[in-house]
Amino acid sequence: MTEEELEKLGEEARQNHVPVMMEDGLSSLLDYIRRHEKIRKILELGTAVGYSAMNMAMVRPDITVDTLEIDPQMAAQAEANITAAGLADRIRVHLTDAMDYQTDEIYDLIFVDAAKSQYRRYLEHFFANSRKGTVFVFDNLCFHGIVDHPELTHNRSTRQMTAKIRSFRNWLMVEPRFAVEYHAEIGDGIAFARRVR
């Protein structure tokens, strides 16, 4: 699959309201992977149609991705897209709730893009699959500006969810196990949290 074909798939997903990563958030994630040549094993939480997984796998041919998806239709679509792209030998889609997934693998990068209110639980669950130097990446830490400006919505569940994101973000910034780079201005707010102990 060419980069143009992959970009077209991303556009189609956005038009169909599949919540794939925003372009500049994705570029910043791919840049990070490019700059860190030792990143080879990636775990992704939240596959959707496989767009970010395929983009990450295409950075270098030695990259493998395990990606977890709870929705059977999404997982099936992702499998089809990944197979059509010729990437099925390097991207494995697992149909599962991320919190039920158990593995002994140690990953170089863990991209957390599933249920926003569960970020802290995901981090603790997959901490055992990291080592010093592993980077956890969290997207949507601004959630369309609502995390910092709750008055932008009157929807009760959105307010509750964005309050959870805010408390997670505040916690992460000072959590001693990680060195955190947070970019509010990129995509929907993205953090790179490198494990330091």
Ligand SMILES: C[S@@+](CC[C@H](N)C(=O)[O-])C[C@H]1O[C@@H](n2cnc3c(N)ncnc32)[C@H](O)[C@@H]1O
């Ligand atoms: C924002 S989308 C992922 C987008 C994808 N990473 C991309 O940019 O191409 C979030 C996905 O996480 C899935 N999801 C939500 N809760 C989950 C859970 N507990 N375990 C696994 N997947 C989950 C949703 O079904 C949805 O497809």
